Amino acid sequence: xxxxxxxxxxxxxxxxxxxxxxxxxxxxxxxxxxxxxxxxxxxxxxxxxxxxxxxxxxxxxxxxxxxxxxxxxxxxxxxxxxxxxxxxxxxxxxx
Amino acid sequence: xxxxxxxxxxxxxxxxxxxxxxxxxxxxxxxxxxxxxxxxxxxxxxxxxxxxxxxxxxxxxxxxxxxxxxxxxxxxxxxxxxxxxxxxxxxxxxxxxxxxxxxxxxxxxxxxxxxxxxxxxxxxxxxxxxxxxxxxxxxxxxxxxxxxxxxxxxxxxxxxxxxxxxxxxxxxxxxxxxxxx
Numbered sequence: 001x002x003x004x005x006x007x008x009x010x011x012x013x014x015x016x017x018x019x020x021x022x023x024x025x026x027x028x029x030x031x032x033x034x035x036x037x038x039x040x041x042x043x044x045x046x047x048x049x050x051x052x053x054x055x056x057x058x059x060x061x062x063x064x065x066x067x068x069x070x071x072x073x074x075x076x077x078x079x080x081x082x083x084x085x086x087x088x089x090x091x092x093x094x095x
Numbered sequence: 096x097x098x099x100x101x102x103x104x105x106x107x108x109x110x111x112x113x114x115x116x117x118x119x120x121x122x123x124x125x126x127x128x129x130x131x132x133x134x135x136x137x138x139x140x141x142x143x144x145x146x147x148x149x150x151x152x153x154x155x156x157x158x159x160x161x162x163x164x165x166x167x168x169x170x171x172x173x174x175x176x177x178x179x180x181x182x183x184x185x186x187x188x189x190x191x192x193x194x195x196x197x198x199x200x201x202x203x204x205x206x207x208x209x210x211x212x213x214x215x216x217x218x219x220x221x222x223x224x225x226x227x228x229x230x231x232x233x234x235x236x237x238x239x240x241x242x243x244x245x246x247x248x249x250x251x252x253x254x255x256x257x258x259x260x261x262x263x264x265x266x267x268x269x270x271x272x273x274x275x276x
Contacts, residue, residue: 011098013126015134040268043105044119046097046126047207048134055205072274076266078119080274087276093195093205 001028002073004038012045018052025053029061029069040074050086063091097133101125104146108155109265112148116262120215121146121155127212128159128253134204136163138250148259154221155257162250165227166191173197184230185241192225192232212255220258227251 008024009017028035057066066087072080105122125146132142138161146157164172167187174181182190190196192213197206213234216223222235227250231242 011102013098013101013122014130017098036273043117044123046123046130047205047211048126048130051205051207067276070276073272074268074270075274076268078117078266084274084276090205 001033002036002038004040006041012042012049014046015048015052018049019056021049021053022056025057025070026060029057029065032065032069034069034071036071036073038074039072039076039079042079043076044079045082045086047086050083050090054083054087055090058087058090063087097126097129100144101129108148113259113262115265117265118262120219120257120262121157124212124215124255124257125157125159127208128157128255131166131208131253132159132161132163132251134208135166135169136161136251138163153259155259156254157256158252158254160250160252165249166225166251167228167230183243184228185232185243188225188227188230188232189239189241212253216255216257219261221256223253223255225251225253 003024005012005021009020011017025035025037054066072083101122104125105118108121109116109118125144129142129144132138136142140162142159142161144157144159146155148155167184170187170191171181192209193206194210195206197204213223216234217236220236222233224231224233226232226244226248228247229244231244233240233242
């Protein structure tokens with residue numbers, strides 16, 4: 001399943017948009033489907049956006065479920081790495 | 096909307112001064128401060144912001160002001176709620192800057208926002224000042240200074256600068272590979 005992030009959010013700065021991404025990803029992650037998330041046009045994220053999307057997924061399903069169920073396409077390397085760093089750090093803190 | 100100003104500021108400066116450069120540090124700093132206002136300040140006017148670029152000093156200069164609770168009051172309210180002793184205004188601001196410290200005004204808060212702001216400012220060779228109640232905290236490449244002001248400021252004023260000479264080249268999107276965690 002491929003999902004283009006910017007089709008579902010207005011931006012990547014607010015909690016509200018993070019929550020929208022969470023709602024897009026929650027069922028596939030819960031059902032152990034693999035999601036390819038296209039970051040076409042995405043330049044970066046606020047920590048609030050990351051908390052409300054990936055952070056919330058990690059809180060509910062654990063870091064391994066998010067790592068194994070998520071792939072990225074059309075990404076800028078530093079942007080993809082910022083998600084990877086967030087998942088690493090949040091995975092250590094969120095139980 | 097939090098992203099609207101940040102998007103427009105980034106795009107304006109890229110288009111007019113820094114074509115081909117990555118202005119994401121400016122964008123992220125703005126969004127972190129805005130989210131801090133919306134999540135914690137409880138300000139009746141949300142906030143005021145101005146961003147400018149100084150050609151002579153080659154720095155971005157931003158000021159964000161809200162008329163809310165003030166960071167120190169929000170932190171002390173959280174400390175009291177969790178059974179901890181109160182701290183003075185400057186100590187409260189320093190706590191707010193620590194990674195993983197959050198006043199938990201909203202359930203999703205994890206204490207990354209102001210830490211991200213100060214980290215980017217330091218990486219970009221800039222300065223960060225936070226003024227609230229009697230606190231006046233200033234971070235620059237030489238370190239941190241704390242002043243106790245004689246007048247209490249209602250709300251919070253955050254000012255920061257970023258050195259434009261530290262902007263990196265804008266990366267191309269990778270279209271033929273998949274990033275795997």
